[in-house]
Amino acid sequence: MKLHPANFSHQYIFTGYGDGYVVINQIRYEKNLIVLPDQLIENWPIISISELEIQHFENLLPHALEIIILGTGISHQFPNYSLLSQVAKMGVGIEIMDTRACCRTYNILVEEGRRVGAVLFI
Template sequence: MKLHLTDYAGLNAFSGYGEGYVAVNQVRYACNLIVLPDQIIENWHVSSIEQLDMQHFDTLLMAQPEIILLGTGRMLQFPNMSLMKALISQGIGFEVMDTQAACRTYNILSTEGRRVAAAMLVQARDA
């Protein structure tokens, strides 16, 4: 599905998504990635939602996001509760969504000037 762009003024924005990919600024990515308004971290090394731990967010946390959106693919899946608590205890908002909702929400928050990060599990496999 394509998302319609508004004025993103140089910000990274999701422009589409589908089975096994997301598109950012019209560039298609078929790997897990992290998207920030001013940076894209490709090949985020996560193989499943169950595998996620704080180490997977180290690089992302250096960017000091105020909220992290975890896009879990076509189906909504929740990571370990300890991970969610650890991120929230650091004063970071943490929301888990399917890919479609994460793409839309990220675009809205980034255009509002929020320091949002989308951690997208595009190629996650069952553990």
């Protein structure tokens, strides 16, 4: 699917996605990554949801995010509950959805001027 942004300037946004990839500012990515409005963290080494630990989210604290969207790949999967509880205690909201929904939601939140981070499993 190809997405068309409304009014984004100098920000990372999703311009498309499909099975096994996302497109950010017209560049295709096929490996797990983290997308912030002003920064990409490519080739994120975490392979599965079960590998996630609190330090992976603590590393995002310097970016002053309001919300983290976790895109879990093709299907909607939840990390363990204690991890979600720990993230909530950091004062950052977290939402879990499949990666395609994550791309769409991220673009909407960025357009609203929100400080959002998308943590993606491709």
